[in-house]
Amino acid sequence: MPVRILPFLLVMLVCAPLVADEPKSPVPLIFDTDIGNDVDDVLALAMIHSLESRGECDLLGVTITKDSPAAAAFTDAVNTFYGRGDIPIGVCRSDVTPEAGKFLELANQKDNGQLRYPHDLASGKAAPxxxxxxxxxLAAAEDQSVVIAQVGFSTNLANLLASPGDQHSPLSGKELVQQKVKLLSVMGGAFTQIPDHKGRYGEYNIIKDLPASRTLAEKWPTPIIWSGYEIGIALPYPHESIENDYGYVPHHPVSEAYYLYSPPPHDRPTWDLTSVLFAVRPDAGDFQLSEPGKVAINEEGHTIFTPQTGGRDRYLILPAGGKKRVIDTLIELSKRPPDASETE
Structure with missing residues (x-):
């Protein structure tokens, strides 16, 4: 007796493989960074360019919370190195960490009278x-689509929340965030006991602009995933990669910045890289998540997590035995050459 296949089942059988093979759309990403205060921001930016070359994200813009004019110029130099010198860059004028730091002046380094790292944004003074x-x-983005990786201070995002309607949108900043942002991935705080430290830990990104950090924790209206201090120190970037993986060009902004900041054999913690990795690949299984809850920040700059059903916040947890896998991923993405544009 012949087997009858009902028409709707036939459609499902034919269409199912097509749906399963449909590629994911790139994650619309904003990178908010205090680049220049540490070199992990540079590695994180390199990762973003690698992920964009793989078709996994679309870097919509970089906003900077280090109030040094050199930070924007250096960021533009790195973006230009990776073939994306047209990515818009915005700056704050907060007077928080205004010093140039150890490696930002690479943007002005010249060889034979020419910029070593060509770029056209000479200073943050010319940036919006x-x-x-x-x-x-955000006004130009689709609703509930944008992911923000905040790996510096909360200055820009706290100011965004307080902003009124303008020529871009009649919505207030908080309303605009609620309408357009899907997820905020924050490198900040500490959610476990930090080795060799007594009591709660006041993490750098939180305390350097504490009023902004507290405003963000209190008022941000969309889900937040926190990558605490404990995650980055558990995943040090191997210095051997800096020594061996970036020599495909005579000068590389990532390796040169790393050497100027703290040269090998130093293994730098990957704080900012972890927030970027989760922001773009939340379903990759690299990290586990805490139960939902609410993060508050006290007057000393300590992050306090309170479990709460349906809470806005979660924090990253490194799975047992998962360290090598994540480090290998961070290396592979950070070292990718700028011309490797094929989807892998």
């Missing part, structure tokens, strides 16, 4: 205000 850029990007 970060809040204006954030509002412009």
């Amino acid at each position: 205000d970060a809040v204006d850029l954030l509002r412009k990007i």
Whole structure:
């Protein structure tokens, strides 16, 4: 007796493989960074370019919370090195960490009278205000689509929340975030006991602009995933990669910045890289998540997590035995050459 296949089942059988093979759309990403205060921001930016070359994200803009004019110039130099010198860059004017730091002057380094790392944004003084850029990007985005990786201070995002309607959108900053942002991935705080430290730990990104950090924790309206201090120190970037993997060009901004900041054999913690990795690949299984809850920040800059059903916040947990896998992923993405544009 012949087997009858009902028409709707036939459609399902034919269409199912097509649906399963449909590629994911790139994650619309904003990178908010205090680049120049540490070199892990540079590695994280290199990762973003690698992920974009793989078709996994679309870097909509970079906003900077280090108030040094050299930070924007260096960021533009790195973006240009990776073939994306047109990515918009916004800056804050907060007077928080205004010093140039150890490696930002690479943007002005010249060889035979020519910039070692060509770029056209000479100084943050010529860059737009970060809040204006954030509002412009969000207003043009699809609803509930944008992911923000905040790996510096909360200055820009706290100011965004307080911003009024403008030429980009009649919505307030908080309303605009609620409408357009899907997820905020924050490198900040500490959610376990830190080795060799007594009591709660006041993490750098939180305490350097504490009022902004507290505003963000209190008022941000969309889900937040926190990558605590404990995650980055558990996943040091092997110095052997810096020594061996970036020599495909005579000068590389990532390795040169690393050497200027703290040269090998130093293995730098990967704080900012972990937030970027989760922001773009939340379903990859690299990390586990805490139960839902609410993060509050006290007057000393300590992050306090309270479990709460349906809570806005979760924090990253490194799975047992998962260290090598994550480090290998971070290396592979960070070292990828700028011309490797094929989807892998």
